[in-house]
Amino acid sequence: MLKILDKHARKIIFMADPGYMEVLEKYLTRWQIQETARELMHLLAKSCNLLRYINPSLRFSDPSATYLIAAIFDSLGIRHGNPQASQDFCQSINSALGSEFFIFQLSMLEVNIQKHEKLILKKLEMLDDREREQLLVSSFILGQWELFRRLLADSSPTILNREFNNGGNILHLMVTALQSVNSFDGICSYSCLEAYPPRYDQLFQYLPAETLANQRDNSGATPLLLLYRHHREQLASVPISKVEDRQLAKARRSALIKITASAHLIDCMQDHLDGKFPFNVNWFFEFLQLFKSLPSSTFKADRLGSSDYSYKGHLLHKPLPSATRLLQPVINYFHLHPDVLRDEQQTLELMRLIHQNGLPVEFSAQVLRAASEDIQKKLLEHLSAAPDDRNSLFIERNYDVAQRRRFYPWHLIGLGVGGGCAPDPDRFYCQGFRHAVAEFDREHPKETVPRIPGLWEAELLNVNCRSIITYGRSLAFPSKEVPEGYRRFKFLKQQHCCTEDWHDFVREQPQLEFFRTHKDKLGLESALLKPRGIYRLNDALDKLKACRLTEETLASIALEPDGSALLQVFDDEKDTCLYHHYPYEAGKVDGLSVQASFDGLRLFARDAGRLWHHNFQAPDTLTSFHNTANGRRWVPTPFFGTQSVPGTMGEWNAQHYPNVAPAPVGMRDWADIRSFAEQTSYSFGLPKLYLITDREGMGELRITELGKVFYGLVINWLRVRHDTNSLDYKNRVQMNQLQDELVTIAADLFASAYQMDTEAMKARICQKFPAESLSRAALECGYWCDPELRYVKDIKSGRFPDEVYPDHPRQSFSPGRLNPDTKNLTDLGIRRSSRAKGPNLGVDTGTLPMPHLDSLFWFALYTGWQQQEPSRQSVSR
Numbered sequence: 001m002l003k004i005l006d007k008h009a010r011k012i013i014f015m016a017d018p019g020y021m022e023v024l025e026k027y028l029t030r031w032q033i034q035e036t037a038r039e040l041m042h043l044l045a046k047s048c049n050l051l052r053y054i055n056p057s058l059r060f061s062d063p064s065a066t067y068l069i070a071a072i073f074d075s076l077g078i079r080h081g082n083p084q085a086s087q088d089f090c091q092s093i094n095s096a097l098g099s100e101f102f103i104f105q106l107s108m109l110e111v112n113i114q115k116h117e118k119l120i121l122k123k124l125e126m127l128d129d130r131e132r133e134q135l136l137v138s139s140f141i142l143g144q145w146e147l148f149r150r151l152l153a154d155s156s157p158t159i160l161n162r163e164f165n166n167g168g169n170i171l172h173l174m175v176t177a178l179q180s181v182n183s184f185d186g187i188c189s190y191s192c193l194e195a196y197p198p199r200y201d202q203l204f205q206y207l208p209a210e211t212l213a214n215q216r217d218n219s220g221a222t223p224l225l226l227l228y229r230h231h232r233e234q235l236a237s238v239p240i241s242k243v244e245d246r247q248l249a250k251a252r253r254s255a256l257i258k259i260t261a262s263a264h265l266i267d268c269m270q271d272h273l274d275g276k277f278p279f280n281v282n283w284f285f286e287f288l289q290l291f292k293s294l295p296s297s298t299f300k301a302d303r304l305g306s307s308d309y310s311y312k313g314h315l316l317h318k319p320l321p322s323a324t325r326l327l328q329p330v331i332n333y334f335h336l337h338p339d340v341l342r343d344e345q346q347t348l349e350l351m352r353l354i355h356q357n358g359l360p361v362e363f364s365a366q367v368l369r370a371a372s373e374d375i376q377k378k379l380l381e382h383l384s385a386a387p388d389d390r391n392s393l394f395i396e397r398n399y400d401v402a403q404r405r406r407f408y409p410w411h412l413i414g415l416g417v418g419g420g421c422a423p424d425p426d427r428f429y430c431q432g433f434r435h436a437v438a439e440f441d442r443e444h445p446k447e448t449v450p451r452i453p454g455l456w457e458a459e460l461l462n463v464n465c466r467s468i469i470t471y472g473r474s475l476a477f478p479s480k481e482v483p484e485g486y487r488r489f490k491f492l493k494q495q496h497c498c499t500e501d502w503h504d505f506v507r508e509q510p511q512l513e514f515f516r517t518h519k520d521k522l523g524l525e526s527a528l529l530k531p532r533g534i535y536r537l538n539d540a541l542d543k544l545k546a547c548r549l550t551e552e553t554l555a556s557i558a559l560e561p562d563g564s565a566l567l568q569v570f571d572d573e574k575d576t577c578l579y580h581h582y583p584y585e586a587g588k589v590d591g592l593s594v595q596a597s598f599d600g601l602r603l604f605a606r607d608a609g610r611l612w613h614h615n616f617q618a619p620d621t622l623t624s625f626h627n628t629a630n631g632r633r634w635v636p637t638p639f640f641g642t643q644s645v646p647g648t649m650g651e652w653n654a655q656h657y658p659n660v661a662p663a664p665v666g667m668r669d670w671a672d673i674r675s676f677a678e679q680t681s682y683s684f685g686l687p688k689l690y691l692i693t694d695r696e697g698m699g700e701l702r703i704t705e706l707g708k709v710f711y712g713l714v715i716n717w718l719r720v721r722h723d724t725n726s727l728d729y730k731n732r733v734q735m736n737q738l739q740d741e742l743v744t745i746a747a748d749l750f751a752s753a754y755q756m757d758t759e760a761m762k763a764r765i766c767q768k769f770p771a772e773s774l775s776r777a778a779l780e781c782g783y784w785c786d787p788e789l790r791y792v793k794d795i796k797s798g799r800f801p802d803e804v805y806p807d808h809p810r811q812s813f814s815p816g817r818l819n820p821d822t823k824n825l826t827d828l829g830i831r832r833s834s835r836a837k838g839p840n841l842g843v844d845t846g847t848l849p850m851p852h853l854d855s856l857f858w859f860a861l862y863t864g865w866q867q868q869e870p871s872r873q874s875v876s877r
Contacts (some may be wrong), residue, residue: 009033010040013064016055016680019503021063037064037071045075045101048192057680058111058195065116072109073123077102078135090164090173093137097177100190103142106135107192110144121150133159141174143198143251152206160207167218168226170207175227175252180234187237187314193248197694200255210259222264224256225271228286236282237314240362241640242369242418242696253286257293265294273331275305279323280315281362288370291334292341301335304328317362326357341367344375348382355392361407361415368416376417377866383412384862387770394773394855397807402846407644410858415639419699421865422706423754425615429522430675433514433616440510444534446502449566452535456569457543459487465548471580472657473556475547485572488529488579492566494558506534508568508671515670522614523752526607526666527575531568540565575664582658584719596662597720598741601713602748603666608709609752611673617705619659619672621712624649636707636857640700641684646711646848652785653719654838660716676702703861706753710857713745718785729782729804738778742853743769746860754864761863769859777852779804784841784849789829796825 009028012020013036024033043050060068072078077099096102113120124132132151137159139148160170179188213223221229228235231249238244245254257265269290277283291299304324312318320326333340333350340346351364368376384390396408413421459479460468469476469486473494479487490508493500509531516528537543540563544554557565572579581589583597608618624634634649635641659669682692682701692701721727721738728734747762754761783791783804794801824830829839842849 009036010043011051011054013037013067014040014051014055015064016057016059016061017501017503018061018063019501021061025063034067034070037067038074040068041071041075044104045077048100048104056191056195058108058192059680060108060112060116065112065119068108069112069116069119069123072105073126075105077105078127078131089159090166092134093141093173094177096134096138097141098179100192102138103190104192106139106142106144106147107195110139110142110147110196113146113150117150124151136160137170137173140170140203141177142193143200143203143248144196145199145202146196148203148206161212167216169212169215169217169223171209171212171223171256172217172221172226175223175256176230178248180231180249181311187233187311190248194246197246198248198251200251201258204255204259213256213259214261214264222260222267224253224260224264225268227252227256228268228271229276232277232309233311233314235286236278236280236309237311237316238282239316239639239641240281240285240366240415241700245696246694253289257289260293262295262298265290266298269294269299270302273302273304275307276309277307278309278312278315278319279304279307279327280317280319281360281366282315282317283319284327284363285366285369287331288341288366292370296342297338299334299338301332304331320359326359329357330354330359330363341370342372344378347371347375348379351379351383361409361412365412365415368412369418373420376420380413380417380862381866384768390768391770391772394770394852394859395776396851396855399805399849399851400847401843401849407639408851408854410855410862411639411645413858413862414637414703417865418640419696419701419703421861422699422702423865423868425676425702426613427615427677429518430615430677433511433675434677436510436514437507441503441506444506446566449534449536452537452567452569456487456535457537460489461543461546468547468549469580470549470553473553474580475549476580479571482571484574485577485579488570488572490568490570491557494556499558504671505566505568509534511673512570512670515673523610524607526603526668527573527579527664528670529570529576529579530573532571534566534568536560536564536566538562538564578662578665579668581661581665582656583660583662583716584653584658584723586662586720587724592662594720594724594726598717599663600661600666601717601745603663604660605709605713605745605748606752606758607667609706609749609754612702612706612709612753613755615676617674617676617679618709619667619669621658621660621709622715623655623657624651625708625712635684635704636711636854637700637704638684640704645851646854648840648842648844648846649715649848650832650840651836651838652715652841653722654836655715658712658716660713676705706749706861707857710746710749710860711853713749714742714781714853717741717745718781722785722787725787727782727785727787729779729786735775735778735782738781739774742777742781742856743774746856750860750864754867756864756867761860764863765856765860768863769856773852773855773859776804777850777856780850780852789827789839792825792827792829 009024012024013033015021024036028036040051109120124135127135136148136151139151140160163169164173166172178190182188216222217226219226227249231252234247234249235253238247238250244250260268269287272283272287272290277286304327307319307323330350330353333353337343337346337350340350347367351367354364354367368379371379382389384393393409393412400406407415456479460475460477463477467478473492474488474490476486476488481487492502492505512528512531515522515524516530519528540557540559541554544557544565559565578592578596581592583600586592586594586597604618604621611618622634634647636646638644638646659672660666661668676698679692679698679701682697682704684704692698718727721734726734727738743762743765746765747758750756751758751761783801824832824840824844830843831839832844848854
């Protein structure tokens with residue numbers, strides 16, 4: 001154990017979960033733990049990225065805080081020099097903030113100062129006045145309000161009002177102190193700055209901010225103009241997700257733009273039109289922010305300059321060919337219609353002009369974002385009012401199996417409204433839920449788990465081995481005490497490199513008890529097991545071998561050093577005896593029907609929607625939602641990250657153990673349910689982590705989770721049809737049935753999520769969702785999930801079938817993207833490797849080839865969002 005700790009102690013102490021510190025405190029002395037914390041800081045000083053995935057929130061656990069805070073102040077960085085004069089002071093600040101480790105240190109203090117205030121203040125008191133002054137200014141520059149206001153309590157604020165030798169003030173220093181481009185010409189990015197919300201509006205209250213924001217430095221630039229010039233590369237290259245508005249350069253711009261006089265805003269606008277900023281969608285977004293802040297009728301459209309920049313390779317969103325020609329009429333429109341963005345009709349006409357000019361949907365989405373919340377619904381309502389409008393919005397006529405750098409028309413909703421499509425949830429039950437879990441965890445440490453009752457152990461050992469059902473690391477067997485099903489043993493899991501986390505394992509007991517207690521009030525329909533407690537089985541390996549468990553099952557069960565195994569016990573009650581079965585077993589197991597599988601999926605859909613409404617995250621329905629092996633995690637909303645449309649899904653029909661069972665069970669594995677309040681970060685399937693502590697981020701996460709439920713249920717149902725040979729895309733009857741089933745799943749899920757009547761939601765989809773889009777959704781599902789894999793022959797012949805992709809350019813595959821000779825194209829479908837257990841949905845690194853399933857998802861979500869409150873009378877056509 002000491003050898004293991006010697007290798008991993010620095011990672012363990014940095015983890016946010018206090019359970020890991022319990023291990024260190026058990027085996028190491030306080031002095032050894034403190035030395036470990038100092039070693040960690042030494043490691044971070046060399047590279048702050050080494051541990052970014054271990055604890056992206058930067059929050060310290062209570063046991064680790066004492067050691068880590070002491071180590072922060074003991075390490076180099078906090079004490080970074082003694083400024084002597086104004087110019088020297090600016091240089092010292094620039095030098096200090098040139099150190100990523102110094103920024104990392106301050107970010108850790110900002111995140112933890114509320115919870116561990118006494119520990120941090122005690123260390124701050126040990127700094128001299130000049131060191132405190134440097135921290136004060138640095139925390140101001142980084143938007144760290146919590147740290148700043150505590151430093152200010154014992155510091156002189158005169159530095160904040162000083163004029164520096166370059167004619168600038170603290171706001172000029174704020175926008176230039178951090179580098180925008182590094183020494184390798186890469187765009188600077190500090191992941192630690194994403195761990196807290198920058199709060200410049202609150203910080204500006206300590207200054208004569210409006211006066212300072214309108215002063216020019218010796219170069220003639222106000223702070224806002226200087227920000228646009230200094231951080232142009234960052235503003236041009238960030239994703240367009242609304243969560244990215246927290247990015248430091250954007251947060252500063254948002255604060256400065258409110259207090260910059262109109263004359264100076266016009267200077268910024270002129271600089272923005274001159275071509276120094278690439279004319280991509282980021283440019284248009286910044287143009288809209290400036291225009292919104294100008295007084296009415298003060299904007300004068302100039303001819304767009306030639307775009308001149310050297311960092312095209314860093315741009316996530318590239319400028320369009322002939323961008324100036326396409327954008328000039330749009331810019332002219334703002335000059336001729338000064339009330340655009342404030343007037344619904346003018347804003348609607350602007351969005352139509354953008355579409356007519358051939359600009360992609362993300363440009364229209366920025367207009368929607370810039371509009372006030374009270375007219376967003378009216379604009380979308382009008383853009384989807386007529387059948388032709390809905391066809392334009394919800395049908396993709398130029399689908400590309402490989403192109404992931406463009407958006408679908410309906411992504412106007414997600415890009416424009418973003419997390420706003422997720423209404424504020426009912427949080428009434430969340431606090432009681434979290435309290436119940438925490439109390440159970442506190443009362444059931446691993447060391448005090450009792451031995452399993454002798455009668456229950458004897459039942460397992462004496463039962464006919466053929467009567468024992470195994471599923472994963474769980475057993476089900478007959479019991480006289482359970483006349484309506486089985487008694488179930490679920491063992492602590494042995495994972496590839498470690499044992500399952502104890503705290504995650506034990507929470508299934510209190511969670512099941514909580515939802516059983518509140519089942520009727522929450523309206524839940526799934527059948528729930530009865531929790532019977534947590535126990536220890538002594539001499540487990542010999543006893544389980546006597547039950548003739550397979551080696552694979554035995555390998556999945558964790559054994560304690562004394563040879564015992566820890567387990568949970570559950571009993572079946574009415575309607576739970578099918579708990580260990582899955583929808584895809586229909587037709588393979590006696591007593592399981594296709595209808596029961598579909599009904600089980602419907603139960604899950606309705607309960608997942610109800611849980612979502614009450615701020616709970618449902619269990620995953622596909623392993624690809626949480627499987628991060630080889631970076632293959634799949635999400636339905638990648639544009640909340642840095643990509644565009646949903647990507648290829650691997651091994652779609654070989655994903656075992658979905659957390660759903662045939663009716664009358666429905667949802668299963670209630671241990672996996674979490675309150676959204678427990679989430680702090682999300683990756684959206686990408687290496688970059690997004691903190692979701694703000695409302696917008698949480699809204700995007702909740703939409704993503706709703707999408708995972710929808711896609712998971714559909715994929716599970718397609719697997720049932722696939723395995724029962726009832727998924728022939730050339731069979732009109734089967735495709736019509738599939739259309740109805742897709743609508744039913746969507747209606748069940750989104751009606752319960754948005755508190756609508758299920759039949760009303762279904763009627764709305766049937767009446768308003770374009771029939772062509774629904775037909776395409778079913779055909780695309782049937783084609784790519786085809787049991788006969790006819791698409792393999794089509795790829796080799798180089799042509800899409802007209803009935804599936806009638807308006808694909810030339811109905812042909814791109815030879816460069818879909819090479820018939822590629823090793824991934826086999827007679828068993830497109831497979832990622834020879835070890836793959838099933839085919840892809842889509843080509844490698846391509847798109848999910850069922851775009852109109854995505855269209856149905858966004859239409860149903862949009863319908864629920866629109867019904868949240870009655871909209872005002874729509875603008876006239």
